[in-house]
Amino acid sequence: xxxxxxxxxxxxxxxxxxxxxxxxxxxxxxxxxxxxxxxxxxxxxxxxxxxxxxxxxxxxxxxxxxxxxxxxxxxxxxxxxxxxxxxxxxxxxxxxxxxxxxxxxxxxxxxxxxxxxxxxxxxxxxxxxxxxxxxxxxxxxxxxxxxxxxxxxxxxxxxxxxxxxxxxxxxxxxxxxxxxxxxxxxxxxxxxxxxxxxxxxxxxxxxxxxxxxxxxxxxxxxxxxxxxxxxxxxxxxxxxxxxxxxxxxxxxxxxxxxxxxxxxxxxxxxxxxxxxxxxxxxxxxxxxxxxxxxxxxxxxxxxxxxxxxxxxxxxxxxxxxxxxxxxxxxxxxxxxxxxxxxxxxxxx
Ligand SMILES: [Fe+2]
Ligand SMILES: [Fe+2]
Numbered sequence: 001x002x003x004x005x006x007x008x009x010x011x012x013x014x015x016x017x018x019x020x021x022x023x024x025x026x027x028x029x030x031x032x033x034x035x036x037x038x039x040x041x042x043x044x045x046x047x048x049x050x051x052x053x054x055x056x057x058x059x060x061x062x063x064x065x066x067x068x069x070x071x072x073x074x075x076x077x078x079x080x081x082x083x084x085x086x087x088x089x090x091x092x093x094x095x096x097x098x099x100x101x102x103x104x105x106x107x108x109x110x111x112x113x114x115x116x117x118x119x120x121x122x123x124x125x126x127x128x129x130x131x132x133x134x135x136x137x138x139x140x141x142x143x144x145x146x147x148x149x150x151x152x153x154x155x156x157x158x159x160x161x162x163x164x165x166x167x168x169x170x171x172x173x174x175x176x177x178x179x180x181x182x183x184x185x186x187x188x189x190x191x192x193x194x195x196x197x198x199x200x201x202x203x204x205x206x207x208x209x210x211x212x213x214x215x216x217x218x219x220x221x222x223x224x225x226x227x228x229x230x231x232x233x234x235x236x237x238x239x240x241x242x243x244x245x246x247x248x249x250x251x252x253x254x255x256x257x258x259x260x261x262x263x264x265x266x267x268x269x270x271x272x273x274x275x276x277x278x279x280x281x282x283x284x285x286x287x288x289x290x291x292x293x294x295x296x297x298x299x300x301x302x303x304x305x306x307x308x309x310x311x312x313x314x315x316x317x318x319x320x321x322x323x324x325x326x327x328x329x330x331x332x333x334x335x336x337x338x339x340x341x342x343x344x345x346x347x348x
Contacts, residue, residue, distance in 0.1 A: 030206075034099075037108060038101075041192070046188050048122075051185065055181045069127060070129075071244050072127065072182070073124055074237065080117065082166060083113055084117050085145070089154060089158045097151075102203055112195075135236045141165075156223055160204065163193050164258050165255065167190060168254045168258060172246050173246065176245055205269050209270060221279075231286055235290050249321050250325065256320075276316070281314045284320040287320065
C-alpha cells in the first residue's frame with residue numbers, strides 16, 4: 001500500500017524500503033502527478049530579486065497614502081509570516097514523507113516558500129513598513145499546523161487551508177489593483193501556491209480513507225477549529241481590508257468557491273468524499289455571525305436576527321455568503337452583457 005509508507009512521526013535513518021511498493025493504477029497516476037509538481041515547479045521557477053527589481057524599475061517604488069500603506073502592510077505582514085510558517089511546514093513534510101513523488105513535491109514547495117518569504121519581506125521594506133507581529137488568531141492558525149504531528153492534519157492545515165486563504169487574499173487584492181508593483185507580483189505567488197494545493201489534493205484523501213471513524217471526527221474538529229480561527233483572523237483584519245476597499249464577505253465568497261473547487265477535485269479521486277459535511281455547515285453559520293450582510297456599509301441586523309440567520313445558514317434554510325455572492329456575480333455578468341448588447345456569450 002502506497003499510503004502505508006507515510007510516516008506519522010519523524011523517520012529514523014533512511015527509508016530503504018521506499019521503492020518496495022506495488023502501485024495500483026490509480027496510485028501510480030497520483031504518484032506521477034506529485035512528481036510532476038516538482039518538475040513543473042522547476043520549469044516555472046522565478047528569480048525573486050530580479051522580478052521585484054524589474055517591477056520597481058517599471059512602476060517606481062511603491063507609494064501609497066499613509067492609511068492605505070498601513071492597511072496593506074498589516075495584511076501582507078500576515079502573509080509574510082504565513083510564508084515563513086509555510087516554509088517551515090513544507091520542510092517538515094519533505095522530511096517525513098517517504099514516497100518519492102510526494103517528497104519531491106514537498107521539497108519544491110520548501111524552495112518556493114523561502115522565495116515567497118524573502119520577496120514579501122523586501123516588498124514591505126520597499127513600501128517603507130516594518131512587518132508587525134501577528135494577531136492572536138493568525139498566530140493560532142499557523143502554530144496549530146506547525147505543531148501537529150499528524151500528517152493528515154498538517155496537509156489539511158497547510159495545503160488546503162493556509163494556501164487557500166493566501167490565494168484568496170492574493171486574488172482579491174490583485175483584482176482591486178491597490179498598488180501596481182504588488183498587483184504584478186501576486187500572479188507569481190498565485191501560480192506557485194496553486195501547485196502546493198495540488199499536493200494536498202493528491203495526498204490527503206487516501207490518508208483519510210485509511211482513518212478510523214474516531215480519527216475522521218478528530219480531523220473534522222481540527223478543521224473546524226482552524227477555519228474558526230481563520231475567520232477570527234479575518235475579523236481582526238477587517239478594518240485594514242476595508243481601508244483598501246476589500247469587503248471581507250468578498251474574501252469569504254472567493255474562499256468558499258476555492259474550497260468547493262477543491263472538494264470537487266477530491267470527489268473525482270474519491271467519490272465517497274462528503275458533499276456537505278457538518279464542519280462546513282457550522283463554519284458557514286459562523287461566517288454569517290461574524291460578517292453579516294450589510295446595506296450601504298451599515299449592519300442593520302440586531303444580535304438576535306444575526307444569530308437566527310447563522311442558524312438558518314447552518315441548516316441550509318437560507319443562502320450563505322457563497323450563494324449570495326455567486327448570485328451577485330451572475331447579476332453583474334448579465335448586466336455587463338446586456339450593456340454590451342451581447343447575447344449568449346459565455347464570457348464574464
Ligand atoms: Fe507561499
Ligand atoms: Fe504555498
